[in-house]
Amino acid sequence: MNKNETHCLLCTQPLQLITSWKALLTKQFPPSICEKCLARFERNTSHESTSLYRYNEAMKDFLHQYKFLQDVALAKVFRQELHTHLKHEKATIIPIPMHPEKQKERTFSHMDELLKSAKIPYIQLLEKTTTETQSSKNREERLQTPPLFRLLPDIRVEYKEYLLFDDIQTTGTTLQHATQLLLGAGAENVRIFTLISG
Template sequence: MNKIETLCLLCSQPLQSAISWKLLLTKQFQPTICDRCLARFEYSSTATALYQYNDAMKDYLHQYKFLQDVALAKVFRQELHARLKHEKATIIPIPMHRLKQRERTFSHMEELLKAANIPFLQLLEKTTIETQSSRNREQRIQAAPLFHLIEGAQVRHKEYLLFDDIKATGTTLRHATEVLLNAGAENVKSFTLING
């Protein structure tokens, strides 16, 4: 059995992980954060999210999304893979506006799914560059449609799972769900990394 030493992506402390047959055969990912950092995250009590929003998650999101640390897409890959690997519905990550994605250099939702080896399809486009976090609760609820279907997308009689990073008021997911249902989707459910 070989030991590989890497560093925790959050605190830079050495991680020692052993490569074993079990790891290889069960498709376990190598750990990317230490046990101490992992313990700072609080699991969600709902079936529609992995974690609760807390200070550790606030720090993670800031580093990942706003400081553009794409390596952090790997932090929750094992949990996401375990939760989504048997999903029968087509997974659609909530998209960013094209200009925002160019500015941020990557789609944080797509990178989370790629890191977890979860297949997805992008059928939606964001209509506004403004983020939901820049609006108060009332503005979010009264927002104009946030998405439209990508030209040529066929969604009739299919099931979808929308995937987003955080659910606060649920406005983003509600808007995306309406677009898909209005286009003929059979069923739309949602799953988020974080329950706000």
């Protein structure tokens, strides 16, 4: 075992690795962070929400280290939660893509890595058309934003249900643009699921 498998990925303290029959029979992932670090993340308990966690300081630190410091190992932190919530999903899952330039800069697609780590199948249908972020815009600027996505070349959207997956929903503009594109291209229905609500 390497250090990442025996120590918390966030605080580097040794993990309490206790193998139980339940963990073996339910095919749970081994822990990647300690209980103390896990407790810092605030669960989203709203029944109307489609997000697992709320945005707080711990989540801000996680996103910074994962996305901007390019710590791809942190894709494992929420893999059990994502696997539990998405393993029986009937809709086709589509992660919100990064602009190709941003992906080169970051060296990996953080959305894809979250799903891969959780062993959740997905497909790519969309391509981001701009490197701008929506969080830096005011409400009026967001409403006037040109389309953020286009379909990948030679893609045909089937008449079925799709589930858009993003790391964080703040303004909702990004997910709204992707939803409108898919519905306009022939999707029967589009739902949204995010790791965090901002």
